[in-house]
Amino acid sequence: MRILLIHADYLKYHVRDKTKFAEKIEEEMKKGSFDESLVVFTAVEKEDEKNPDGIIDEAVQEIKKIKKKVGAENIVIYPYAHLSSSLASPDAAVDILKSLESKLKSEGLKVSRVPFGWYKSFEISCKGHPLSELSRNIKVKTKKIKEESIES
Amino acid sequence: MRILLIHADYLKYHVRDKTKFAEKIEEEMKKGSFDESLVVFTAVEKEDEKNPDGIIDEAVQEIKKIKKKVGAENIVIYPYAHLSSSLASPDAAVDILKSLESKLKSEGLKVSRVPFGWYKSFEISCKGHPLSELSRNIKVKTKKIKEESIES
Ligand SMILES: [Mg+2]
Numbered sequence: 001m002r003i004l005l006i007h008a009d010y011l012k013y014h015v016r017d018k019t020k021f022a023e024k025i026e027e028e029m030k031k032g033s034f035d036e037s038l039v040v041f042t043a044v045e046k047e048d049e050k051n052p053d054g055i056i057d058e059a060v061q062e063i064k065k066i067k068k069k070v071g072a073e074n075i076v077i078y079p080y081a082h083l084s085s086s087l088a089s090p091d092a093a094v095d096i097l098k099s100l101e102s103k104l105k106s107e108g109l110k111v112s113r114v115p116f117g118w119y120k121s122f123e124i125s126c127k128g129h130p131l132s133e134l135s136r137n138i139k140v141k142t143k144k145i146k147e148e149s150i151e152s
Numbered sequence: 153m154r155i156l157l158i159h160a161d162y163l164k165y166h167v168r169d170k171t172k173f174a175e176k177i178e179e180e181m182k183k184g185s186f187d188e189s190l191v192v193f194t195a196v197e198k199e200d201e202k203n204p205d206g207i208i209d210e211a212v213q214e215i216k217k218i219k220k221k222v223g224a225e226n227i228v229i230y231p232y233a234h235l236s237s238s239l240a241s242p243d244a245a246v247d248i249l250k251s252l253e254s255k256l257k258s259e260g261l262k263v264s265r266v267p268f269g270w271y272k273s274f275e276i277s278c279k280g281h282p283l284s285e286l287s288r289n290i291k292v293k294t295k296k297i298k299e300e301s302i303e304s
Contacts, residue, residue, distance in 0.1 A: 082156050123277040125273070132273075
């Protein structure tokens with residue numbers, strides 16, 4: 001999973017045409033407007049299908065850490081295929097994005113998710129401080145690496 | 153070179169803090185505002201240092217083609233390291249971005265370039281039509297591939 005995190009004054013979006021992978025959505029998901037948000041542009045990768053729960057856990061930890069650091073009020077998950085050239089299948093991607101949303105919500109955070117597979121117009125304002133644009137390559141840490149990083 | 157091309161109603165930016173790789177810039181480059189633009193977020197990659205001229209030629213052709221297709225008025229080159237995990241050295245990146253700018257200008261296009269190595273606040277509005285977000289992995293085509301594609 002590759003994510004690009006933007007600390008934004010605002011994000012607004014509006015769905016336009018469907019792609020052939022458009023998820024079915026309710027009326028209320030067709031547009032959105034969010035202030036003071038950490039926008040998490042997310043590409044779910046083929047590799048992530050092997051261990052979705054592990055990847056989601058890692059992503060939740062990383063997103064929580066960065067949200068706290070920058071002091072954002074909301075989290076917005078925004079599907080973004082352009083961040084990777086090795087994408088998961090659309091079905092797997094939607095499942096993983098939905099689980100990421102619920103997992104973050106279950107931690108008591110304010111989370112919204114922008115629909116997958118739709119062309120969208122959007123406006124964003126990036127704050128510009130040193131932590132307002134970060135990217136991460138999310139991998140499942142093996143036990144060994146975890147222990148090493150605790151020791152160091 | 154990896155590029156993400158956004159057909160935008162507008163892009164505005166303002167430099168904030170310098171990174172240690174900040175290019176020296178004149179006052180007028182510290183902020184910018186562009187309407188009806190094709191914004192080319194660009195990551196110059198290590199691989200590109202082997203044949204900068206070849207890469208720049210490929211990028212120019214691709215950008216011209218997409219600009220024409222979407223009908224944008226301006227081109228804005230925006231350095232964007234987050235698109236690749238194999239980046240060129242900062243010096244090489246700035247040289248290549250500057251050459252890309254001049255090469256596009258020499259083709260009679262209206263081109264602006266956003267400074268490299270500065271934290272920046274920015275606002276962008278993506279139009280949302282099917283061609284308003286495209287990404288390309290720019291590689292130098294070998295002669296063999298060129299010939300094959302002419303034959304096919
Ligand atoms: Mg505005």
